[in-house]
Amino acid sequence: MVRLVYSIIIAICIPFVLLHLLLRGIRSPEYRSRRLERLGFFKAPEQAQDFWIHAVSVGELLAAExxxxxxxxxxPAKRITVTTMTPTSSALVSKLFGDSVYHVxxxxDFPLFVGAFLKRIxxxxxxxxxxxxxxxxxHGAQKAGCSVVLANARLSERSARGYKRFLLLLSWLFDSLQLVLCQFKPDAERFERLGISPDRIRVTGSLKFDMQFDAELAEKGLILREGLDSEQMIWIAASTHEGEDAKVLAVHQELKQRYPDLLLILVPRHPVRFDSAYRLAHEMGFRVGRYSERESLLPDEDVYVLDVMGQLMRFYAASDIVFIGGSLTEVGGHNPIEPGALGKPMLIGPHYFNFEMICREFMASSSLSVVQDDADLKVQLSRLLQDPKMAAELGNAAFDVVEKGKGAIARVVDAIAPELD
Incomplete structure (x- = not known):
């Protein structure tokens, strides 16, 4: 009954979702193609697929890689289909795997569309x-006789409380999972509180620690800095959200009074805000560069807006200090493992619930510090800028956290192997 009501609501929403997709296609041409795939209609692969791996967007896809x-x-003989939801992640599937996986x-989430998809795959x-x-x-996967695994699973306390309120209605949802492979022990405990049997839960660690990075990133970071003075300091505000750019720029404005050569690399999370971030920096009186006009960094710039997707790691490598956005506002923060793997000292706002346990791993080594607001961000940045030796030591500690966290890949595949044999 619950699923029926849910499906009716989805049916009502579908025309509006399709209209949104149509309008988005006007602004972003990549959304115009392959629309029927989202309704479960596409050319089926010639053979049945052994694995269906669903990674909603780029972050999940990189963890799934x-x-x-x-x-x-x-x-090697088993066939894999990967599904995503965005054109960016679709392009990344092609880049990472070529024709070795099938992507759609x-x-x-409507029964007709899910059924059509499963029939083809x-x-x-x-x-x-x-x-x-x-x-x-x-439900569709279970009905089709598939074994279903939730991998790299995480469940915040906030989300667990939300599920708990409707547990009588949602218990069937969790019953469809054969295995829940959790990132950390608290995640496992929360899933268990929702009624999932302990024998279906494993703690395998976070796959994000096992992500593969370009071995030449450090060198690429140095190349980006070639035009700068060797002593010039760079801090990067990565994946900022609505409302954070102004705060970050105001902090930078104050820091420039003491550190006139300080450069900020500003990286809005979403492309729709690239231009507004650039304009705001100009309006505040900064000398501003942007990637779409010039890739290199210049010594006489105050702010550089990274207005392209897929280049963040290179600019992490070029930076001395990292602030992780989506955390001064209640977005929930972003992944600290990427800058940590490059040995960077990190700062994050108070709202980091999306990556709470990973953040706590870094906090335990002091390589990630929480700033309560923009004023505290200024204080913590000043502390790191004043003591480059300490900043480097904290960066080394971050790198060590990443190294110690590796090994989840083998544990995940080992956990599902008995289901495959």
Whole structure:
């Protein structure tokens, strides 16, 4: 009954979702193509697929990459379909795997669309990344006889409380999961509180620690800095959200009074805000550069707006201090592992609930510090700028945290191997 009501609501929403997709296609041409895939209609692969791996967007796809590669290594004859929801992640699938996997957009969560998708893919095993629990997707996979695993699973205390309120209505949702492979022990405990049997829960660690990075990133960071004075300091505000750019720029304005050569690399999370961030920096009187006009950094710039996707790691490598956005506002923060893997000291706002346990791993080594607001951000940045030796030591500590966290890939594939044999 609950799923029926949910499906009726989805049916009512679908025309509006399709209209949104149409309008978005006007602004972003990449959304115009392959629309029928989202309704479950596409050219089916010639053979049934052994694995269906669902990674909603780029972050989840990057976490899924090592699982996919490990599966391809251990089970080279098995066929893999990867679904995502965005054109950016679709392009990344092609870049990472070429023709070695089959890619299609995930269907909207309506029984007709999910059924059409499953009929074409015919998967035996479903791996869902992190938190994507869609009722009709899970029900359809279970009905089709698929084994369903939630991998790299995380569940915040806030989300657990939300599920708990409706547990009588949602218990069937969790019953469809054969395995829940959690990032950390508190995640496992929260899933257990929701009624999932302990024998279906494992703690495998976070796959994000096992992400593969370009071995030449450090050198690429140095190349970006070639035009700067060797002593010039750079801090990067990465993945900022609405309302954060102004705060970050105001902090930078104050810091420039003491550190006139200080350069800020400003990286809005979403492309729709690239231009507004650039304009705001200009309006505040900064000398501003942007990637779309020039890739290199100049010594006489105050702010550089990274207005392109896919280049963040290079600019992390070029920076001395990292502030992780989405955390001064209640977005929940972003992944600290990427700058940590490059040995950077990190700051984050008080709202880091999306990556709470990972953040706590870094906090335990003092390589990630929490700033309560923009005023505190200025204080903590000043502390690091005044003592480059301490900043470097904290960066080394961050790198050590990443190294110690590795090994989740093998644990995940080992956990699902008995289901495959």
């Amino acid at each position: 090592p699982i996919i590669r490990e599966l391809q290594t251990r089970y 957009y995930a269907p909207y 015919r998967p035996k095993f479903v791996i869902i990344m992190e938190t994507e629990l869609w009722p009709n997707m899970l």
